[in-house]
Amino acid sequence: MGGRGRSRTQRKHFRESRDNVWKHSRSDSQQQEQEQEQDDNGNNKSSNNKNPSWEPFATQNPSFDEYYKEQGIVSPEEWDAFIEVLRKPLPAAFRINSSSQFCGDIRMQLENDFMKCLQAEAADGGEVVGIRPLPWYPENLAWHSNFSRMQLRKNQTLERFHEFLKLENEIGNITRQEAVSMVPPLFLDVHPDHFVLDMCAAPGSKTFQLLEMIYESIEPGSLPSGMVVANDVDVQRCNLLIHQTKRMCTANLIVTNHEAQHFPSCHLNKNFANALENGVAMEPSVSQLLFDRVLCDVPCSGDGTLRKAPDIWRKWSVGMGNGIHGLQVQIAMRGISLLKVGGRIVYSTCSMNPVENEAVVAEILRRCGGSVELLDVSNELPQLVRRPGLKKWKVRDKGIWLASYKDVSKFRRAGITPSMFPSGKSYMDTSENDNHTDLGERHDNGGDENSEKKDLEALTDVLDEEISTLPLERCMRIVPHDQNTGAFFIAVLHKLSPLPAIQKKPTSLYGKLKSNNTSRPEKLAKDVKEDINGVEFNSTDVTEEQLPEAVSDADLLAASDADLLGNELEESALDTDPSKMCDEIEPKGIQDPVDKETGLEKVGGKRKLQSQGKWKGVDPVVFFSNNDIVDSITTFYGIDESFPFSGHLVTRNSDTNHVKRIYYVSKSVKDILELNLKGGQQLKITSIGLKMFERQSSKEGSLSPCAFRISSEGLPLLLPHITKQIVHASPVDFKHLLEYKTIKFADFVDAEFGEKASKLMLGCCVVVLRKDDESSADPPKVDASTIAIGCWRGRTNVSVMVTAIDCQEMLERLSMRMETKNGSELPETKPSDADPEVLGTNDVESKEDAETIEMATVG
Numbered sequence: 140m141g142g143r144g145r146s147r148t149q150r151k152h153f154r155e156s157r158d159n160v161w162k163h164s165r166s167d168s169q170q171q172e173q174e175q176e177q178d179d180n181g182n183n184k185s186s187n188n189k190n191p192s193w194e195p196f197a198t199q200n201p202s203f204d205e206y207y208k209e210q211g212i213v214s215p216e217e218w219d220a221f222i223e224v225l226r227k228p229l230p231a232a233f234r235i236n237s238s239s240q241f242c243g244d245i246r247m248q249l250e251n252d253f254m255k256c257l258q259a260e261a262a263d264g265g266e267v268v269g270i271r272p273l274p275w276y277p278e279n280l281a282w283h284s285n286f287s288r289m290q291l292r293k294n295q296t297l298e299r300f301h302e303f304l305k306l307e308n309e310i311g312n313i314t315r316q317e318a319v320s321m322v323p324p325l326f327l328d329v330h331p332d333h334f335v336l337d338m339c340a341a342p343g344s345k346t347f348q349l350l351e352m353i354y355e356s357i358e359p360g361s362l363p364s365g366m367v368v369a370n371d372v373d374v375q376r377c378n379l380l381i382h383q384t385k386r387m388c389t390a391n392l393i394v395t396n397h398e399a400q401h402f403p404s405c406h407l408n409k410n411f412a413n414a415l416e417n418g419v420a421m422e423p424s425v426s427q428l429l430f431d432r433v434l435c436d437v438p439c440s441g442d443g444t445l446r447k448a449p450d451i452w453r454k455w456s457v458g459m460g461n462g463i464h465g466l467q468v469q470i471a472m473r474g475i476s477l478l479k480v481g482g483r484i485v486y487s488t489c490s491m492n493p494v495e496n497e498a499v500v501a502e503i504l505r506r507c508g509g510s511v512e513l514l515d516v517s518n519e520l521p522q523l524v525r526r527p528g529l530k531k532w533k534v535r536d537k538g539i540w541l542a543s544y545k546d547v548s549k550f551r552r553a554g555i556t557p558s559m560f561p562s563g564k565s566y567m568d569t570s571e572n573d574n575h576t577d578l579g580e581r582h583d584n585g586g587d588e589n590s591e592k593k594d595l596e597a598l599t600d601v602l603d604e605e606i607s608t609l610p611l612e613r614c615m616r617i618v619p620h621d622q623n624t625g626a627f628f629i630a631v632l633h634k635l636s637p638l639p640a641i642q643k644k645p646t647s648l649y650g651k652l653k654s655n656n657t658s659r660p661e662k663l664a665k666d667v668k669e670d671i672n673g674v675e676f677n678s679t680d681v682t683e684e685q686l687p688e689a690v691s692d693a694d695l696l697a698a699s700d701a702d703l704l705g706n707e708l709e710e711s712a713l714d715t716d717p718s719k720m721c722d723e724i725e726p727k728g729i730q731d732p733v734d735k736e737t738g739l740e741k742v743g744g745k746r747k748l749q750s751q752g753k754w755k756g757v758d759p760v761v762f763f764s765n766n767d768i769v770d771s772i773t774t775f776y777g778i779d780e781s782f783p784f785s786g787h788l789v790t791r792n793s794d795t796n797h798v799k800r801i802y803y804v805s806k807s808v809k810d811i812l813e814l815n816l817k818g819g820q821q822l823k824i825t826s827i828g829l830k831m832f833e834r835q836s837s838k839e840g841s842l843s844p845c846a847f848r849i850s851s852e853g854l855p856l857l858l859p860h861i862t863k864q865i866v867h868a869s870p871v872d873f874k875h876l877l878e879y880k881t882i883k884f885a886d887f888v889d890a891e892f893g894e895k896a897s898k899l900m901l902g903c904c905v906v907v908l909r910k911d912d913e914s915s916a917d918p919p920k921v922d923a924s925t926i927a928i929g930c931w932r933g934r935t936n937v938s939v940m941v942t943a944i945d946c947q948e949m950l951e952r953l954s955m956r957m958e959t960k961n962g963s964e965l966p967e968t969k970p971s972d973a974d975p976e977v978l979g980t981n982d983v984e985s986k987e988d989a990e991t992i993e994m995a996t997v998g
C-alpha cells in the first residue's frame with residue numbers, strides 16, 4: 140500500500156500545497172546569513188537594509204528569554220546551548236513509508252549507497268555531511284540529513300541524493316516530516332484492529348503514520364480490521380490532509396471536519412433505537428463510535444518549531460500559550476470521553492510552554508478523577524532523549540508573574556484560569572486558611588488596576604511556589620539541543636474506567652447558557668440528555684471539588700452539539716489564531732479549496748450546495764446500490780466472490796446513473812457509516828474510502844462493455860481478486876510498456892503476450908510483471924512483491940495509464956532490482972514503432988482527462 144497510485148491532478152495539488160524541504164527556503168538562508176551578521180549578544184550588525192522584505196528574521200525575543208529562563212525548562216547552565224541551537228535552521232528529516240512496496244529498496248539505497256558514499260568521502264578528507272537514520276525510530280525508517288546548498292553544489296553524491304529525495308517524496312515513497320513530530324504516534328501503540336481518532340490531524344503527517352501502523356503485516360488484497368478517523372476544524376487544511384493521506388491508498392480512513400472539542404458522539408439516535416425495540420430495523424454492528432486510540436495533537440503556540448519557522452521569534456508572546464490553554468483542555472477532555480475504557484490517548488504539542496503542556500495534563504487528570512492514569516513510558520523508545528515533565532511553573536500575565544490563582548486580579552480572571560497553575564486550585568480554594576493578604580480579595584473590594592499592579596510587582600519576589608502533586612514527571616519534553624531537533628511535548632494517558640459523571644447544579648449550566656444564548660435552554664437540556672445517552676457515564680464517584688473550573692467535564696462531554704463552551708475561548712483573548720498554529724507546513728498555495736472528489740465545500744466559491752445530507756455544502760456519502768453497474772463491473776473484471784464487494788461501495792452522488800467515481804470502504808468504515816446514517820448523520824465527512832472505479836469518459840471508453848475502469852488507488856486492493864482483463868508481461872515487455880507507453884499487439888517481444896492481450900475485451904486491463912520463476916503459461920500469482928500497472932486494451936494496442944514521473948520511478952526501481960539480482964541490465968530491444976493511438980508517449984498531460992493516466996503497484 141501507499142507510495143503509488145496518485146493521479147497527476149492529485150500530485151499537483153500536493154506539490155503546490157507543501158513546502159519543499161529539500162530546497163532551503165529563503166528564510167533558512169537568510170537566517171544563516173543573519174547568524175553571520177550578529178554579534179555575540181545576538182544583536183544585528185547590519186542596519187542599512189532598506190527593503191523590509193529582505194530583513195532577516197530576528198532570532199531573539201526578550202520576553203521569550205525571560206519567560207523560559209524563569210520556567211526552568213532547561214537549567215541556567217544550559218541556557219546558552221539551548222538558545223544557540225534554537226537559532227539554527229532545523230536539519231531535514233523524512234520517513235520511508237513502511238507500507239510502500241519499495242520500502243525495503245529505499246532503505247537499502249539509503250544505507251548501502253548514499254550513507255556509505257558520503258562516509259567514504261568524509262574518510263577521504265572530504266567535508267563531513269550527515270545523513271543518518273534517527274536512532275530511536277524503529278527499523279531505520281526515519282532519517283535525518285543536514286547539508287547546506289553550498290555543500291550540495293559541490294558534492295555529486297549529495298546532488299544525486301537530493302534528486303532521489305525529490306522524486307521519492309513526489310511519488311509518495313517517503314514523507315518529509317520534522318523528526319520530533321514523528322514521536323507521538325510511536326507512543327500510541329496502535330494495532331491493526333484499532334479504531335483510532337486523530338483529533339487535530341491536518342496536514343496529516345501523523346495520520347499517515349497511524350495508517351501505516353494499522354496496515355502493518357497486512358497481506359496484499361486484504362484490509363486491516365481497524366480504521367482511522369482524521370479530523371480537523373479547518374476546511375482548507377482538511378483538503379491538505381486528504382491529499383496527503385490519499386498517497387496511502389486506503390479504504391480504512393474517514394476524514395471529518397469538526398471542532399475537535401465538539402466532535403460528535405456518534406451513536407444510534409432515539410428513533411432508531413425505538414425502531415429496533417419494535418423490531419423494525421436491523422441492528423448495526425457498531426452502536427456507538429468510541430476509539431481504542433486517540434491522538435490529541437492540539438493547536439498550540441508552536442514555539443517548538445522556532446528553528447523551522449523563525450518568524451515565530453517576532454510573533455511570540457506570553458499570551459499565545461495562555462490564550463489557547465482552555466481550548467487544549469477542552470479538546471483533550473473530548474478525546475478522553477471518546478476513548479474506550481482500556482484505551483490510550485496521547486496528548487502532544489509543539490510548544491515548550493508548561494501552560495500548554497503540564498498544566499493541561501494536570502487539569503485533565505483532575506477532571507477525570509482517577510479514571511485516567513498518566514503512563515510512565517520511560518522504557519519505551521529508550522534511545523529518544525527526553526526530559527521529565529515539570530512539577531512547578533508560573534503563569535505570566537500582563538508582565539507579571541503569578542504563582543497561584545489567588546494572585547490573579549479579578550480583571551484578569553476571564554483569561555487566567557485556575558487550571559493554568561500547578562495546583563489547579565481556584566481562588567476560593569487557595570484563599571482558605573490563607574493568612575497573608577490576598578490580592579484577589581483586596582481588588583474584589585474595590586482596588587484600581589494601577590495600584591493592583593504595584594502590589595503585584597511588590598509581591599513577585601515573595602511568591603509562594605505551587606508544586607503539583609500529580610506525577611507530571613511522566614510527561615516528556617524534547618528540547619532542541621539534546622539531539623539537534625525541534626521541541627515537542629508528549630503525555631501518554633490510559634483510560635482506566637468510565638469518566639465520572641458530574642452532577643452539575645442546574646444554575647451553573649443555565650447560568651453559563653444564559654450569558655451565551657438565553658434563547659436556547661430547552662435545546663441545551665435536550666442536547667445534554669442525548670449526549671449523555673451516547674457517552675459513557677458513571678454517576679457515582681465524583682464531587683464538585685474535583686472540578687475546579689466553572690465548566691465541568693460533564694458540561695464538556697455534553698456540549699458536543701450545544702455551543703456551551705464557545706465563549707470561554709473568546710473571553711480568553713487569544714492574540715493569535717489557533718487554527719493556524721501547527722508544527723507542520725502551512726497550506727501555502729492551495730489553489731482550489733474544493734476537493735472535487737470529496738465534495739468538500741468551496742469557501743466563498745460558487746459551488747452549488749447540496750441539500751440531501753445534513754451538512755450544507757458537503758455532498759452526502761451514500762451506499763452505491765445500482766446492481767446493474769455493480770454486476771457489469773463484477774463480470775467484466777471477474778471479481779471473485781470471496782472479495783467483500785457489494786455493500787462496500789459508496790459514492791457522493793445519490794443519482795446512481797450519473798456517478799463518476801465509486802469508492803470502496805473497509806468493513807470497519809462501512810460499520811461506522813451505517814451507524815452515522817442511522818444516528819442522524821452526526822459526522823461531517825469530507826472524504827471516505829478508496830477511489831476504486833472511475834467512469835470512462837473518452838470516446839473509445841464508451842465502446843467498452845464496462846463503463847468503469849479500475850483507478851490506480853484501487854488496483855492494489857482489487858488485484859488479487861480479479862480473474863479477467865489481466866495479463867502477465869515479461870520484464871522486457873513490461874519495461875517497454877513503461878518506456879514507450881503504447882505498444883501494438885504484434886510488437887511485443889513475447890508474441891504470446893501480444894496475442895493474450897489482443898484477446899482481452901476492449902477497455903481497462905491490468906498488466907502484471909511476470910516473476911523470474913513464472914512462465915507465461917502459469918496462472919497469475921499475486922503477493923507483496925507483485926508489480927502491476929493499469930492499462931487500456933485498445934483496438935490494436937496496449938497503452939499504459941501511467942504518468943511520466945511514475946514511469947521514471949518504476950523503471951529506476953526495476954533496474955535497481957535487476958542489477959542487485961543479476962548484476963546485469965535488461966536487454967535493450969525496441970518495438971518497431973510505438974503507436975500513440977490512445978495515449979501519446981509524451982502526451983500524458985495534454986489528455987482531456989489527466990486522471991486517467993495512472994499506475995499502481997501492489998504491496
Ligand SMILES: C[S@@+](CC[C@H](N)C(=O)[O-])C[C@H]1O[C@@H](n2cnc3c(N)ncnc32)[C@H](O)[C@@H]1O
Binds near residue numbers: 339373398439722
Ligand atoms: C499542530 S497542528 C496538527 C498537526 C497534525 N497532527 C500533523 O501531524 O500533521 C494543529 C491542527 O489543529 C487544527 N485545529 C485548530 N483548532 C482546532 C479545533 N478546535 N478542532 C480541531 N482542529 C483544530 C488546526 O487546523 C491544525 O491543523
